[in-house]
Every structure is written in structure tokens, then in C-alpha cells.
Amino acid sequence: MKKILVLLIATIGIYSCGGGEQSVADIIAQQDLEAIRAKKNDITSQQKLIDAQLKSLDSAIAVLGNEEKLPLVNTLTAKKELFNHYLELQGDVSTKQNVLIYPEMAGTLQRVYVKEGDKVSRGQVLATIDDGGMSSQVSQLKSQAVLAKTTFERQERLWNQNIGSEIQFLQAKTNYEAAENMLSQTQSQLGKSTIRAPFSGIIDNVIKDQGTVVAPGQGSEVFRIVNLSDMYIEVEVPESYLGSVAKGKEALVYFPVLGDSIITKIRQTGNFINPSNRSFEVEIPVPNKEGKIKPNLSAKVAINDYTSEDAILIPTSIISENADGEQYVFVAEEPNADGEALVKRSVIITGKTQGANIEVLSGLADGNQIIKEGARSVKDGQKVKIKK
DSSP states (O other): OHHHHHHHHHHHHHHHHOTTSOOHHHHHHHTOHHHHHHHHHHHHHHHHHHHHHHHHHHHHHHHHTTOOOOOEEOEEEOOEEEEEEEEEEEEEEEESOEEEEOOSSOEEEEEEOOOTTOEEOTTOEEEEEOOTTHHHHHHHHHHHHHHHHHHHHHHHHHHHTTOSOHHHHHHHHHHHHHHHHHHHHHHHHHHTTEEEOSSSEEEEEEOSOTTOEEOSSTTOOOEEEEOOSSEEEEEEEEGGGTTTOOTTOEEEEEETTTTEEEEEEOOEEOSOOBTTTTEEEEEEEEOOSSSOOOTTOEEEEEEEEEEEEEEEEEEGGGOEEOTTSOEEEEEEESOOTTSEEEEEEEEEEEEEEETTEEEEEESOOTTOEEEOTTGGGOOTTOEEEEOO
């Protein structure tokens, strides 16, 4: 190394002091632009030659002195593992038991028995409507029906004893049946004055107050009742996933507003492809034991559409691509005890991506040392040193 420094100093001295030629100072003093440029070009050429010679000498010194500096890289080991791929979609929570309750007869809302937030059972009385005297009419019809029944039974006994005419017997029977039918119809009509819960759930809204005049038809809603125990999410899945998204597939549901997630399974898949967006509907049940999940709540749904038991996953960031569109990675082959290895470029075929990782279908084997850090600065066939 000392000899190199002496050679360099001597060379600089020659260019500076002359060595039979005009010195730099003399040429500058002459103020000749062409001569100055010529001198500069000459010195630059000599400098490049010296730099090349110094580089060769450094390489020889490194090899002879066992001081070769290899590029340092980090590697990851390719290994087979379980890989679940999820199709991510957006949906809203719905319930099939979310209905508005309308009155079935006109009249004054006489009594409201529930308030908002009350839990009710199927068939429970929610409100009553003034029947306009229909209950008195029912009582009268009951008395008439009892009388008609008694008359018929007596006439029947006489007819069985061959007493009386057939017309009397038939007339008594007809009167009895007509009285029963009239009573049944009036009781059915009277039953419409009582508003009952069509299913078990929660009273979400009491729309009409007690004393309000109501009538059947649009705009006369009295209650909204919701059942929060049978919730579901309906999402639209692109038709390209028709073969991989089926009933029973696992689904992860996340509710951003609640910061909560659940694991469930697909309950039903649609049998119709929507021609406007080329998708089919999938229904996913949502358990709601605590009652936190509400209708129309936004949810992110991840459906398991692909599973591999022995997949090799690598970060997408370490994959490069050549001019032919082939993807490749660098593998550190047969590292020795000192961590030194040869670099080999391996062309790969990739599959599905999940997050920052991608599945490698071919080109890598279980146990390969794939260069992770430093992959962008190495070349095929180069010798590298793996960091411990």
C-alpha cells in the first residue's frame, strides 16, 4: 500500500512540477485557453488510468490477503404452510323480521300497552281500537246462537222420534248454522280491534299515540317491531367466484363502528346472476346475542374462497420482473458455515395475494433460502454473505 501511495505522489509531482514539460502554473500564466484545455484533458486521461490501476491493485490485495468483501444479505426460509385466501366485500346488516304494524279496522286507538324498547312475545296484545259497540253485538249474537242451538237440538230429537215435519227440522238446522256463522264472522271482525305482535321482538317505535284515529292503509302505521336475534348480511359476489364461494364457507365479519368482529358461515347463495353487474347474492347469518348489532349497520365481510394446506408464501416486495414479464426472486444456494452462498435467479409463478404476501405456485421448494434484504442489489451467480 505504501508503494501505491509513493507512485501516486510521484505522478502528481510530475504533473505539477513539469518533468520536462511546462508546469500547470506556467500554462495558466500564458493565458492561452486552448493550451489550458489541452493540459486539462491530458491530466484527466492520466487520472482515469491511475484510478483503474488502483482498483486492480485493491482487488488483488483483497484476494491475496483474504479480505474479499461480499455483499451482505438477509434471507427468509421458504416453508409450506396453511394459506387461506379471503374475498373482501362490503355489506349492510338486515333482518327479515323488521316490519311496520298497521291497524286492520278503523277507529280510535283506545289503549296502547307498550312503549319503545319493550320486548314482546308473539301474539302479545300491543294496543286496542274502539270497536264501536261490536263487543255488545257479539254478546247478542252469542245469545241468539245458544237459542238457535237449543231449538235445533229439540227439533232433532222430535224428528228422530218421527214427530213433526221435515221442513221444521231443516229450518231449525239452517237457523242454527246461520247463527253460528254470523257469530264467527262478528268475532273475527271484533278480533281486528286488538293489535297483536306478529312475532317476538322489540318495539322499536310507537308511531301513533293513544287516542289517535286510525284506519287500514298506507300512512296508518302504529308500531315498528324488530327481531334482532335473526340478523344477516347480504353481499353481492362477482360471478367469477361462483365456483369457490358456496354454502358453508367461512366468513369473517367486521363492524367498524363497533370495533368488533365475528366468525360465521355462508347460509345461502343466490341462484341468479344479476346481468347489470354480473354478480350473485350471498346471505351470511350474524349472531346477535348481546343485541349490539342493528339493522343497516355497515360491515366488512371477508369470505374464504381458497385454501391450500401446503402453500409457500413470500413478500410481494422481493419479487422482480424481467423484460419478458416473468417474475423472479434470488435464492442463496448452499450456504457454508460462514454464511457465504452463491446467488441463483429463480423464475416463479404466483397465485393469490393476501395482504403483503403472495402464494408461489412453482419455482421455489420447501427450505429454499430466499434473499429478502439486498435482493435489488445482487446478480445471478454472485457470491454473497448472509447476515446472522
